Amino acid sequence: MEKIVKYFGSIQALKNVDFYVHEGEHVGLIGDNGAGKSTLIRILSGVYKQDKGKLYIDGKEQKDFSASKARELGILTVHQGFGLVECMSAARNLFLGEEPIRKIGFFKFLDLDKMKKTTENILREIGISSQITPDSLVGTMSGGERQSLKIARAVLRKARLIILDEPTVGLSIRESDKVRTAVKELKEKGIATIYISHNIDEVYDVSDRLVVLNAGIVIGEFKKEEASVEEIKNLIRGGKKVGR
Amino acid sequence: MHNMNKIFKEAILKFIELREFGAVVGVVFLTSFFSFYTGGRFLEKNIQASILIVVGELGIMVIGQALLMISNEIDLSVGSTFGFIGVLYVSLLGIVGVELAFFLAILMAAFIGFLNGLFVLKGKASSLIITLGGLFIYRGLCYYITGGFVKTFPPELRGSFTVGVLGGYEIMGFNISIIWFILFLIIFSLVLHRTKFGNHIFAVGGDILTAYSQGINPIRVKWTLFILCSLLAGTAGIFTVNELLMVHTTLGTDMELESVASCVVGGIELTGGVGSLWGAAFGTILVSSIRSALLLMGAPPYWYVTFVGIVLICGVLINSLLRPLLLRVKGGV
Numbered sequence: 001m002e003k004i005v006k007y008f009g010s011i012q013a014l015k016n017v018d019f020y021v022h023e024g025e026h027v028g029l030i031g032d033n034g035a036g037k038s039t040l041i042r043i044l045s046g047v048y049k050q051d052k053g054k055l056y057i058d059g060k061e062q063k064d065f066s067a068s069k070a071r072e073l074g075i076l077t078v079h080q081g082f083g084l085v086e087c088m089s090a091a092r093n094l095f096l097g098e099e100p101i102r103k104i105g106f107f108k109f110l111d112l113d114k115m116k117k118t119t120e121n122i123l124r125e126i127g128i129s130s131q132i133t134p135d136s137l138v139g140t141m142s143g144g145e146r147q148s149l150k151i152a153r154a155v156l157r158k159a160r161l162i163i164l165d166e167p168t169v170g171l172s173i174r175e176s177d178k179v180r181t182a183v184k185e186l187k188e189k190g191i192a193t194i195y196i197s198h199n200i201d202e203v204y205d206v207s208d209r210l211v212v213l214n215a216g217i218v219i220g221e222f223k224k225e226e227a228s229v230e231e232i233k234n235l236i237r238g239g240k241k242v243g244r
Numbered sequence: 245m246h247n248m249n250k251i252f253k254e255a256i257l258k259f260i261e262l263r264e265f266g267a268v269v270g271v272v273f274l275t276s277f278f279s280f281y282t283g284g285r286f287l288e289k290n291i292q293a294s295i296l297i298v299v300g301e302l303g304i305m306v307i308g309q310a311l312l313m314i315s316n317e318i319d320l321s322v323g324s325t326f327g328f329i330g331v332l333y334v335s336l337l338g339i340v341g342v343e344l345a346f347f348l349a350i351l352m353a354a355f356i357g358f359l360n361g362l363f364v365l366k367g368k369a370s371s372l373i374i375t376l377g378g379l380f381i382y383r384g385l386c387y388y389i390t391g392g393f394v395k396t397f398p399p400e401l402r403g404s405f406t407v408g409v410l411g412g413y414e415i416m417g418f419n420i421s422i423i424w425f426i427l428f429l430i431i432f433s434l435v436l437h438r439t440k441f442g443n444h445i446f447a448v449g450g451d452i453l454t455a456y457s458q459g460i461n462p463i464r465v466k467w468t469l470f471i472l473c474s475l476l477a478g479t480a481g482i483f484t485v486n487e488l489l490m491v492h493t494t495l496g497t498d499m500e501l502e503s504v505a506s507c508v509v510g511g512i513e514l515t516g517g518v519g520s521l522w523g524a525a526f527g528t529i530l531v532s533s534i535r536s537a538l539l540l541m542g543a544p545p546y547w548y549v550t551f552v553g554i555v556l557i558c559g560v561l562i563n564s565l566l567r568p569l570l571l572r573v574k575g576g577v
Contacts, residue, residue, distance in 0.1 A: 068459065083457060085450035087517040088443075096447055097458035099440045109438045 316516025353478025
């Protein structure tokens with residue numbers, strides 16, 4: 001993303017922001033309320049359109065970028081508040097919108113066997129297969145299990161970049177750990193992430209590189225080994241631009 | 245023996261877990277009660293045949309209502325659509341043939357559903373209010389067309405094959421509409437539980453924002469269901485007219501409430517996202533049985549609505565209180 005500018009009425013939410021993510025890289029995006037984090041990721045996920053600036057994916061400029069185009073290119077978002085239908089099973093949620101089909105004559109039916117088997121494997125991979133079956137309703141799952149399921153869904157859909165928007169808000173420490181473990185496993189799969197959270201310790205733990213936003217400006221950008229958690233906290237408190 | 249006990253216990257637990265539990269218990273209880281009270285007359289073929297006529301005609305309407313309610317919408321105009329399409333069909337019979345009259349009346353039913361969808365989804369209005377408006381409008385049109393009088397079927401068309409197939413024929417003493425109902429029930433149950441579209445109905449009803457975020461178009465899903473709901477209500481109206489061979493202004497009055505009651509008793513929640521057509525079918529049997537049973541017991545007709553109200557409340561309470569309680573006792577939830 002190059003020199004991104006976004007206005008909401010007379011308010012400038014993003015001011016010439018440069019932001020990039022390398023293949024398989026884990027980037028932490030931090031900043032206070034109103035820093036512009038959500039606006040930036042909504043532009044990247046095709047929900048908002050920037051007023052100025054350019055968006056590149058694989059070096060190619062994206063001119064007619066949209067949410068469906070972002071999905072097509074493997075950019076998926078895991079939201080904290082929604083993303084799963086509570087009254088539906090884990091298997092049906094996992095494939096929602098991209099259900100596998102089995103043809104019988106002229107008729108197209110859901111391939112329920114494939115859905116269940118794939119879900120079973122995924123639940124085993126994310127380590128919740130002992131408590132949850134493919135038929136379990138999402139409403140009976142804990143917050144951490146739900147977040148892990150959403151991440152698993154993004155992997156299933158061949159995501160290349162997963163945007164995690166406050167994935168641990170409202171979760172217990174143990175549940176947050178489950179989510180962080182699932183995020184770290186994405187690294188082994190070569191999937192890039194953007195992790196957004198108010199909890200700097202948490203972002204620091206899962207990220208390779210950190211980007212700090214303040215009032216629509218990038219005020220800091222560090223590799224993990226270049227700054228401590230305390231230094232980043234001080235930066236946010238001070239609001240002054242440092243680093244690269 | 246121990247194994248058998250375990251299997252039996254698991255089967256009971258699975259049954260209680262079903263959302264259709266309340267309706268099935270209700271059907272079994274009321275059938276037993278009415279059979280006992282009438283000295284077995286309730287189970288006689290002619291009584292069952294008359295119940296099944298109502299089940300068939302109300303049931304076809306209930307299928308559309310159930311699908312719409314699972315998607316978290318409601319159609320209160322189905323009773324008036326049922327009557328209006330019936331009246332329109334008979335009126336057209338004086339001008340065109342049976343097939344064309346059926347086609348034009350069904351087209352009108354689809355148009356009513358299209359309008360309901362348009363006002364609710366594009367006008368961002370409550371389906372409860374919009375379809376309540378429809379209830380009055382289409383009932384008013386019934387009065388306008390009939391002038392308040394009974395309209396009879398043209399005598400020369402009464403033996404028509406098409407009229408027979410679309411509600412007129414009896415097979416082994418049972419009206420053909422029950423066969424249509426079972427056919428529709430199987431087809432739409434398959435659509436609901438075994439197709440992509442069915443999955444999207446549950447998703448849109450359960451969490452519209454999530455459905456949208458996964459690339460599902462909620463407006464398209466709901467609009468299709470509004471059209472389908474009116475189509476099925478209109479079809480049921482035509483079947484009824486072909487069976488009665490006449491139509492009157494009040495045809496279908498209160499059926500919107502019967503259809504909602506059948507769905508709710510059958511385990512469909514007004515908040516959307518859950519339920520099955522089989523549950524709604526059991527709810528329909530329950531509601532339809534009451535009418536015939538009360539007549540058989542010599543009760544005045546006005547007791548019918550009172551009884552439907554009682555059954556509705558009992559059905560909901562069984563599902564919301566008794567079912568979770570039994571599951572806890574059995575160690576389920």
